[in-house]
Amino acid sequence: MAEAVDINWAKEVEADEAPSRRATKEKLRDGSNNNSKRKRAKHNSKSDKDEHPRPANKKPLELETDTAILQRRQKQIDYGKNTVGYHNYLKDVPLTERTKEHPKTPDKYAKYSRRSWDQLIKLWRKKLHKYDPNAETDPSVDSDNDDTDSVRS
Numbered sequence: 001m002a003e004a005v006d007i008n009w010a011k012e013v014e015a016d017e018a019p020s021r022r023a024t025k026e027k028l029r030d031g032s033n034n035n036s037k038r039k040r041a042k043h044n045s046k047s048d049k050d051e052h053p054r055p056a057n058k059k060p061l062e063l064e065t066d067t068a069i070l071q072r073r074q075k076q077i078d079y080g081k082n083t084v085g086y087h088n089y090l091k092d093v094p095l096t097e098r099t100k101e102h103p104k105t106p107d108k109y110a111k112y113s114r115r116s117w118d119q120l121i122k123l124w125r126k127k128l129h130k131y132d133p134n135a136e137t138d139p140s141v142d143s144d145n146d147d148t149d150s151v152r153s
Contacts, residue, residue, distance in 0.1 A: 062111035073108035103127035
């Protein structure tokens with residue numbers, strides 16, 4: 001008989017809890033609960049993608065206006081263009097046959113940090129070294145280094 005009482009007690013407890021559980025579930029469905037802001041939106045639906053396309057470039061292109069910076073950048077570009085490798089590159093690769101892998105002169109008017117600009121120039125110059133005539137024969141020669149290695153006594 002004790003078992004029957006325990007079963008009845010368990011049923012009474014479930015019956016008492018059931019309305020509060022239902023109310024909680026209804027609040028969650030309605031969004032009236034305080035935690036409704038934490039619901040995740042579905043990002044995988046096709047209609048969501050079609051309605052709100054993401055822009056390809058989030059930041060608008062900023063232009064450099066400082067004349068000192070522009071002069072310094074132009075000097076670095078001129079230095080790179082005044083190499084044998086650059087002239088060989090112009091002869092070997094016509095404009096119509098150039099791809100992403102080929103050296104491309106950095107845009108001096110785009111807004112870059114000093115380090116970013118220096119890195120762009122460095123990579124551009126390294127790509128130009130492929131077209132140096134002495135690069136094929138002696139890879140240890142670095143045409144960027146203007147200092148001669150002389151033995152000092």
